[in-house]
Amino acid sequence: MHTTQLESLLNWRYAVRKFSEQSIAQDKVDKLIELTGLSASAFGLQPYKVIQISDQATKQALLAHSYGQQKVLDNSHLLVFAADMSPLTSQIERYIQDFKANRDLDELVYSQMEHGMKDALKALDGESQYNWCSEQAHLALGTLLLAAASMEIDACPMTGIDKAAYDEVLALSPLNLKTVLIVPIGIRDSSDVNAGTSKVRKSKDLLHIEV
Numbered sequence: 001m002h003t004t005q006l007e008s009l010l011n012w013r014y015a016v017r018k019f020s021e022q023s024i025a026q027d028k029v030d031k032l033i034e035l036t037g038l039s040a041s042a043f044g045l046q047p048y049k050v051i052q053i054s055d056q057a058t059k060q061a062l063l064a065h066s067y068g069q070q071k072v073l074d075n076s077h078l079l080v081f082a083a084d085m086s087p088l089t090s091q092i093e094r095y096i097q098d099f100k101a102n103r104d105l106d107e108l109v110y111s112q113m114e115h116g117m118k119d120a121l122k123a124l125d126g127e128s129q130y131n132w133c134s135e136q137a138h139l140a141l142g143t144l145l146l147a148a149a150s151m152e153i154d155a156c157p158m159t160g161i162d163k164a165a166y167d168e169v170l171a172l173s174p175l176n177l178k179t180v181l182i183v184p185i186g187i188r189d190s191s192d193v194n195a196g197t198s199k200v201r202k203s204k205d206l207l208h209i210e211v
């Protein structure tokens with residue numbers, strides 16, 4: 001992709017406040033999630049899951065915990081990114097197995113990797129694990145927004161929700177998951193107040209420092 005194409009995608013996308021009634025085909029949603037999975041993550045661990053909610057009754061229950069943001073109900077699909085709160089040692093062991101299946105390296109290299117990762121992450125307690133997983137999920141969000149734009153899928157990244165209530169409604173605790181952010185996706189409605197508005201961004205002088 002050329003830079004100009006990328007720039008036009010970045011300008012095409014915006015945080016949609018009102019979706020039309022059009023729905024996105026499931027194979028497109030599957031592709032979007034697959035592309036999101038190609039996002040970079042620390043150590044490659046991808047310590048999060050993407051939960052797809054298509055059921056209107058569940059969306060309705062979540063709307064009650066979304067500070068009146070109607071787009072949580074009125075969308076094609078609602079995606080919830082949740083932090084993987086299962087023990088990091090197990091996540092690392094799973095990753096090393098996947099790594100072995102994809103690379104042909106000496107056994108010693110795998111065991112050094114495993115020990116190095118376990119050592120680097122051993123200090124993370126519950127809250128810091130959540131924060132770390134959340135950072136990785138936000139990185140995947142960036143990939144998702146760009147991937148969605150490339151497929152002409154609209155989205156709104158959202159953290160303005162009661163995350164603990166989402167965990168309850170979705171019964172995430174027994175799955176060792178905790179809500180981080182949500183992304184309703186669909187097709188923008190032409191009456192959306194934000195449609196066609198110009199971007200508000202820092203000027204290069206404010207964004208950029210050269211040392």
Ligand SMILES: Cc1cc2nc3c(=O)[nH]c(=O)nc-3n(C[C@H](O)[C@H](O)[C@H](O)COP(=O)(O)O)c2cc1C
Nearest residue numbers: 013014015016017069156157158159160161181199
């Ligand atoms: C992490 C994150 C959380 C956000 N939470 C909300 C939200 O709860 N509700 C909302 O309407 N927009 C939310 N936004 C959208 C931002 O307001 C929007 O991305 C920003 O104003 C820039 O505008 P643009 O994305 O339309 O270019 C969120 C964006 C991000 C990245």
